[in-house]
Structure formats: structure tokens, C-alpha cells
Amino acid sequence: MASTVSGRRTLTVLDDYQNVALSSADWSSVRAEFDIDVVTDHLDGDELVNRLAKSEVVVAMRERTAFGAELLRSLPRLRLLVTTGMRNASIDLAEATARGVTVCGTGSAGNGVPELVFGMMIALARGFVAEDASVRSGGWQHTIGPGLAGRTLGILGLGRLGTPVARLAQAFDMRVIAWSRSLTVERAAEHGVTAVSRDALFSEPDFLTIHLPLTQQTRGLVGRPELAMMRRDAYLVNTSRGPIVDEGALLDALHDGLIAGAALDVYDSEPLPADHPLRSAPRSLLLPHIGYVTTDNYRAFYGDAVADVVAYLAGEPVRVLTA
Known part of the structure; x- marks a missing residue:
């Protein structure tokens, strides 16, 4: 001993x-x-x-x-x-x-991830951080963003975490679509979700949230082609694993305005290095991997x-x- x-x-x-x-x-x-x-x-x-x-x-x-x-x-x-x-x-x-x-x-x-996903979606789309800073500095409202009701949520991976996210989305009166390699139309329908093609998952939703494990097949799954398919007014949320999203491609998409914004709770390297370019990226909400905290x-x-x-x-x- x-x-x-x-x-x-x-x-x-x-x-x-x-x-x-x-x-x-x-x-x-x-x-x-x-x-x-x-x-x-x-x-x-x-x-x-x-x-x-x-x-x-x-x-x-x-x-x-x-x-x-x-x-x-x-x-x-x-x-x-x-x-x-x-x-x-x-x-x-x-x-x-x-x-x-x-x-x-x-x-x-419990499962703190689904509630975090919606907190991040709302905070990002409605500009909570910017508005809080404005109020504290003596200002007042200056941003505007979409509500959730009637919007489409795309879920990449309708499994242990994706399924409760879908339930919450339905409570917000959102339309929910999903895709993964193994997802069937029947299984999606059991949860009130519409199974769509891979391309449709990236091109249709107002919000896209990732709920897949990190594997050789999912590493870099969301890259430049996928981000380019997203609408310019769409938001990306990643609470799964950082390397599922190509970090360089995401940085370019944020700087170029190819998507409306990204909310991230996970990164390629954690803790996120102090000089990492994501720390100064526009249109982003960054949390320190607190989905389970x-x-x-x-x-x-x-x-x-x-x-x-x-x-x-x-x-x-x-x-x-x-x-």
C-alpha cells in the first residue's frame, strides 16, 4: 500500500x-x-x-x-x-x-444538459450577455432576436440526451427534426420528431443542437460543408464534445457571418487556453463545460x-x- x-x-x-x-x-x-x-x-x-x-x-x-x-x-x-x-x-x-x-x-x-441547451439557445439568440453588459454600463435595450415558438430545432443525435431535448422543444412549441446514421423514421416518430436527411438537418432548422458521442465517425462531422449549408440566421449549439465540430471552420463561419451564432460548452482543448481565438469570436456564447455541473x-x-x-x-x- x-x-x-x-x-x-x-x-x-x-x-x-x-x-x-x-x-x-x-x-x-x-x-x-x-x-x-x-x-x-x-x-x-x-x-x-x-x-x-x-x-x-x-x-x-x-x-x-x-x-x-x-x-x-x-x-x-x-x-x-x-x-x-x-x-x-x-x-x-x-x-x-x-x-x-x-x-x-x-x-x-438528473440530466442537466437539456435545460442548459435551452438556456444557451435563449441567451444567445436574445443577446442576454450583451444586454446585461449594457444595463450595467447605464444603457438599455439594443439587440433583438427570435423567440422559440414556431421555430425549427434540428437535433444531431436523438439518443439519451437528444430525446429529452426534443421533449423540451415541444413544450416551447417548436417543430423538431433529427438525423443520425442509425435514426429511423419510426423511432423518431415515437418521440414526436420528424426524421430528415443529413442535408435537411443542416439546411432547415433555426437552431441546431449536437448530441452525439465522440467517435472516429463523429469527429469533424460538422465541418465547412455542413456549416455552409446552415442558414445565415441559424444558431449552432454544442454541449456534446468539441471535436465533433471543426473548430477552424466554425471560427471562420462566425467571423464571416455564415451563421447567426454559436453557443459552446465543449472544446477541442479543455480548459480552453487563455489565448484561444474562440475567446474573442463574434456571435458566440461560451461556457466552461458545465452541462453536468x-x-x-x-x-x-x-x-x-x-x-x-x-x-x-x-x-x-x-x-x-x-x-
Whole structure:
């Protein structure tokens, strides 16, 4: 077992940006066995390896820090890796298993993504950020944008997240269309959605929202040709994964006015570099990947993380992820 100089074991919580991990659950049972090190910023490279050098247990927040084979080989004391959620594509599960590292997941609470999608759609189209800044500086209304009722929402991927987005859209009296490689007319109709062709999905809607996993097939799926098909008064929303959209093509579309705007919660590189051109892009609303960041979800994440550690200490790990 790994231990600190004091003889106690070390557990590290990574990427706790809001510094809320320890207040989101009761860690007393863990504190009895471990010194807890909470990292509130994002670490990479040697800095990350050095910070984790004594850690027997690491609690990772989703995919914020990737645990590839090279990093795992650099952490000989690591024995338990807990990831929030039950799926994490940034962990090399085969390498973890080969090195005797148990990887466990957690449950979650609710689904904050659909409500975020609509918050972003409305905020972008109605100019919330600009109007707030205007009021605070002594001004008054100066933007105008569309309402949602009667507009068309296009959903790229009518799955676990796309389906509740469709339900919310219907509550706003929107027409909903969708496309994905596997979507059938019958399955779309079950949710009150019209299945359309790929080209129609990009050319018809007032708002287009992405709800696909990142795979070899979806990487770069929304590129220059697709953005060129969109209407100039249409808005793009991405709360899925950044690389699904060609970042360079999107920047050009925003600067050239090819689309009305883009609301983004995900990026190719996260955290978004301070000098990234998206930070100054026009017609955009940028959020720091907060689709799953709710108090309810964090309580579930960290409560289950504590339970995972307790089960590991008892020699009976739960929610084990395998390759």
C-alpha cells in the first residue's frame, strides 16, 4: 500500500475547479485512512505526475484529466482510480488492469444538459450577455432576436440526451427534426420528431443542437460543408464534445457571418487556453463545460466516490469498469 512520510495513505481529488468536492459528501470514513489532497486547477505533464506520486487513490472528475498508458505507468503507487460517471473514454482501462489498478465509476443525478441547451439557445439568440453588459454600463435595450415558438430545432443525435431535448422543444412549441446514421423514421416518430436527411438537418432548422458521442465517425462531422449549408440566421449549439465540430471552420463561419451564432460548452482543448481565438469570436456564447455541473450531480458523484473508496478498503470494490 502507498503511504505518505507520516505513514498515512494519500488520496487525491483532481480538477475540483469549484473546490466543492469535500463539501459535496461526507468524507469522514475516508479521512480515517487517507490524507486527502484536493487539486483545484488543471495539471498536466510532470506537474501532474509529481502531484500524484504518493497517491494510492485518485478521484477524477469525468474526462478533465486523461489517464493514458504513459501516465498510468508513471504512477506505481496508484491502486484505485475513481471516475465520476460510469464511462470515461480518457482512461486506458486495459493498461490500468495490467498494472493492477482498479477503476470504479459513480452514479449521477438528473440530466442537466437539456435545460442548459435551452438556456444557451435563449441567451444567445436574445443577446442576454450583451444586454446585461449594457444595463450595467447605464444603457438599455439594443439587440433583438427570435423567440422559440414556431421555430425549427434540428437535433444531431436523438439518443439519451437528444430525446429529452426534443421533449423540451415541444413544450416551447417548436417543430423538431433529427438525423443520425442509425435514426429511423419510426423511432423518431415515437418521440414526436420528424426524421430528415443529413442535408435537411443542416439546411432547415433555426437552431441546431449536437448530441452525439465522440467517435472516429463523429469527429469533424460538422465541418465547412455542413456549416455552409446552415442558414445565415441559424444558431449552432454544442454541449456534446468539441471535436465533433471543426473548430477552424466554425471560427471562420462566425467571423464571416455564415451563421447567426454559436453557443459552446465543449472544446477541442479543455480548459480552453487563455489565448484561444474562440475567446474573442463574434456571435458566440461560451461556457466552461458545465452541462453536468449541478449541485445534485456533484453530491451523487462524490457521495458514490466515497462509497467506492470504502468498498475498496473492504476488499470488495463496486461499480468496477473493465475494458
